[in-house]
Every structure is written in C-alpha cells, then in structure tokens.
Amino acid sequence: MNYQETTDWMFNQLPMYQLQGASAYKEDLTNITLLAAHLGNPERQLKCIHVAGTNGKGSTSHMLASVLQESGYKVGLYTSPHLKDFRERIKINGAEISENFVCAFVAKHKDFFESNDMSFFEMSVGLAFDYFASEKTDIAIIEVGLGGRLDATNIITPLVSVITNIDLDHTQFLGNTTTAIAGEKAGIIKPNVPVVIGEYTEETEAVFLAKAEENNAPIYFAADLISGVFPSDLLGDYQFHNKKTVQQVVVVLNSQTDFKVSIDNLKSGLLNTVKNTGLQGRWQQLGENPKIICDTAHNQHGLTVVMNQLQKETFDNLHIVLGVVNDKDLDAILPLFPKKAQYYFCRPDSSRGLSTEILQSAAKKYDLQGERYDSVIAAFLEAKKNAGQNDFIYVGGSTFVVAELPLN
Numbered sequence: 001m002n003y004q005e006t007t008d009w010m011f012n013q014l015p016m017y018q019l020q021g022a023s024a025y026k027e028d029l030t031n032i033t034l035l036a037a038h039l040g041n042p043e044r045q046l047k048c049i050h051v052a053g054t055n056g057k058g059s060t061s062h063m064l065a066s067v068l069q070e071s072g073y074k075v076g077l078y079t080s081p082h083l084k085d086f087r088e089r090i091k092i093n094g095a096e097i098s099e100n101f102v103c104a105f106v107a108k109h110k111d112f113f114e115s116n117d118m119s120f121f122e123m124s125v126g127l128a129f130d131y132f133a134s135e136k137t138d139i140a141i142i143e144v145g146l147g148g149r150l151d152a153t154n155i156i157t158p159l160v161s162v163i164t165n166i167d168l169d170h171t172q173f174l175g176n177t178t179t180a181i182a183g184e185k186a187g188i189i190k191p192n193v194p195v196v197i198g199e200y201t202e203e204t205e206a207v208f209l210a211k212a213e214e215n216n217a218p219i220y221f222a223a224d225l226i227s228g229v230f231p232s233d234l235l236g237d238y239q240f241h242n243k244k245t246v247q248q249v250v251v252v253l254n255s256q257t258d259f260k261v262s263i264d265n266l267k268s269g270l271l272n273t274v275k276n277t278g279l280q281g282r283w284q285q286l287g288e289n290p291k292i293i294c295d296t297a298h299n300q301h302g303l304t305v306v307m308n309q310l311q312k313e314t315f316d317n318l319h320i321v322l323g324v325v326n327d328k329d330l331d332a333i334l335p336l337f338p339k340k341a342q343y344y345f346c347r348p349d350s351s352r353g354l355s356t357e358i359l360q361s362a363a364k365k366y367d368l369q370g371e372r373y374d375s376v377i378a379a380f381l382e383a384k385k386n387a388g389q390n391d392f393i394y395v396g397g398s399t400f401v402v403a404e405l406p407l408n
Contacts, residue, residue, distance in 0.1 A: 003099035032152040042133035052144040053164025055302040056242045061143040066276040067269030076132035076140030083403040125152040149187020165199035167301030182207040194218040198245035222248035232270040236283030238305040281402040290387040294395040315392035319383040323401040325352040330362040343370025344379035348400030376404040
C-alpha cells in the first residue's frame with residue numbers, strides 16, 4: 001500500500017477515538033502491552049517525558065520539545081490528534097516521520113494488528129515508540145491521548161511526569177467530577193519518578209498528593225514554584241500556565257537528570273516553538289484587516305480563557321465561525337460565547353460532527369444568532385465576505401473545525 005492507502009486503512013479499519021468516540025476507548029493496557037512485546041519493547045530504550053492533562057498538554061509538549069531541541073538534543077515528539085496529516089503526530093526535531101517508515105511499519109505488522117484487534121491509537125503509539133527507538137532519540141516527549149491511567153502511552157517509565165490541569169472533558173470515559181478525572185490523569189505518576197503539576201484546585205491537589213505519596217514520587221506544583229514566565233511565540237493567554245509548567249520541568253531536568261537546559265536555551269525554545277515544532281491552531285492568526293484568529297479550544301476550561309482573551313481585542317464587529325463534535329456539553333460551553341456577534345454555524349467533516357440544526361437551536365437559547373452553512377470553509381468564506389477591515393473573525397469550537405482551515 002502507498003502512504004494514502006496505508007493511512008486510509010489505519011483510519012477506516014480500526015477503532016479510532018478521533019473519529020468514532022466511545023467505541024474506540026479501551027478499558028485496559030492489554031493490547032498495547034502485547035504490541036510492545038511484539039515490537040521488542042522499544043519503549044524501554046527511550047528516555048521520555050510523559051504529558052497528561054485536560055487542556056494544554058499539546059502546547060506544553062511542543063514547548064518542551066522546542067526547548068530541548070534548542071539545547072542540542074535529538075528530540076522525539078508524539079502528540080495527537082493531527083490537523084492535516086497523520087505524520088504530524090510523530091516528529092523528531094520538528095521533522096515529521098517519513099511516509100515510507102509509516103508504510104513499512106504497517107505492512108510489516110498488519111497481520112498482527114488485524115489478528116489482535118489493535119486500535120488506531122495503539123498502532124500509532126507502537127509506531128512512535130518503534131520510530132524513536134530506531135532513530136535513537138536522546139529524549140522523547142510523549143503526550144497522553146485520553147485520560148492517563150488506561151492510555152496506550154502509559155507503558156513508559158518517564159524521567160518526569162507532567163499533568164497540566166484538570167477539567168470536565170470526556171466525562172463518559174473519565175468520570176463526571178474533577179476528582180475522578182484527576183484520578184485518571186494521576187495514573188501516569190510512577191514510582192520514584194518526579195511529577196510536575198501545572199494548575200490545580202483544592203480537590204485535584206489532594207488526589208495528586210495522595211498518588212505521589214503512594215508512589216514515593218517527588219511532586220512539584222509549577223503554579224506555586226515559578227514566579228514569572230518568559231515570552232513565547234504561542235500567544236494565547238492560556239499559555240501562561242503552560243509556560244510555568246515547562247519552566248518547572250526544566251528545573252527538574254536540570255537538578256535530577258543528565259539533561260541540561262540553560263536559561264538561554266529555555267528562552268529561545270519558548271520563542272521558537274512554532275518554528276521548531278510546526279505547532280498550529282493555538283490562538284493562530286490567519287489574517288489581518290480583518291484580524292482572523294483560530295483556536296482548537298473545545299471545552300469549558302479552554303474556551304473560558306480564549307473567550308476572555310477575545311474580549312480584550314478591539315474591533316468594530318465580531319464574526320464567529322463555530323462548529324463542535326457531538327459529545328460536547330453545549331450548556332457548559334455556549335454561555336461562554338459573546339451574544340454581540342454574528343455566528344456562522346458549521347459541522348466539521350467528521351462522523352462525530354454535530355449537526356448545524358442542533359447547534360443553531362441550542363445557541364439560540366443563549367441568544368447567539370446566526371446562519372447555518374454546509375461546511376467549515378463555506379462558513380469561513382462567508383464570514384470573510386461579511387467582515388469589514390476593522391472587524392474580528394474567530395474560528396473554533398473543535399480541533400476538527402480548525403483542521404479544515406487554510407492554515408499556512
């Protein structure tokens with residue numbers, strides 16, 4: 001199979017949370033443990049940092065990768081989901097895994113995948129570990145896909161564990177309280193491995209402290225320990241806490257591992273995250289006059305910060321292109337959006353995309369007024385057509401919506 005055929009097969013034949021939702025979620029680590037053994041346990045050859053959290057884990061992972069890259073290391077980076085191309089998930093020093101490696105890996109192990117009912121995510125994790133081991137990375141940043149305790153990435157023993165924050169998201173898998181979700185995320189805390197916590201509440205702090213004590217894991221609360229942050233080319237207000245988290249991880253690396261990061265490396269890594277890693281979709285500006293911003297924030301915690309940042313902008317009229325997936329709690333997120341805006345409701349091109357009829361009807365309850373469009377691009381183009389030079393266009397509500405935009 002060529003690359004297109006290979007990735008089509010991966011997406012279409014096997015459970016994939018990004019497309020299917022609940023049916024792709026596995027309840028234990030049996031499959032990934034089996035796959036890792038089949039591959040010769042490449043994860044045991046890796047030095048890793050493991051990053052979990054409700055929001056910010058992608059940005060934090062990319063900033064860490066950039067900082068370590070600036071420090072002269074060969075850095076693997078595994079993240080999800082991708083926006084445009086599967087290969088965005090697996091990079092070394094910002095360069096995506098080759099199409100040939102993906103094709104060869106799937107061809108070699110396809111019979112095993114099929115006979116053992118491997119999920120899309122399990123295959124992807126196995127591919128990343130195999131690739132990083134074969135390329136002999138100095139260190140790999142591994143982002144959790146969903147939760148932590150039962151996530152396929154949770155077979156690694158990292159140098160540092162990282163939990164960015166906790167909020168209500170994916171409650172159908174992780175629990176419907178922040179305490180329950182914190183328990184799932186805290187599942188990445190390993191015996192004697194230091195853990196850095198980004199943001200916390202009284203409820204989640206208790207969960208983290210208990211899990212750290214149980215594992216004799218040194219625990220560091222970045223929000224309390226880091227007083228100031230360095231600037232980054234990731235411009236969203238929510239990056240404030242992510243930068244604190246990254247800076248605390250650097251402190252732990254410098255003091256407890258053989259990896260060394262200077263202040264200059266830290267500063268340049270934060271300032272060059274996009275250039276070094278190719279990260280997109282985080283308060284990303286796509287145009288000016290009118291100013292156009294897209295962002296992948298999609299739950300209550302993330303959207304609260306983004307909508308607050310939106311209110312700081314100066315404009316004549318606000319246009320919001322909005323689409324979501326069908327597992328979102330609309331009554332939790334729609335009240336966060338400003339009433340004084342023209343809405344362009346769209347359905348992302350995914351089997352999980354929520355119909356525009358349902359979204360528009362729910363939005364009306366909160367006095368959010370606008371028309372429905374057949375696609376993200378149709379909605380986006382209409383917003384651009386209607387917007388004046390001093391207007392502002394915001395596009396978001398889902399990673400899938402941002403993925404359909406012309407980002408470059």
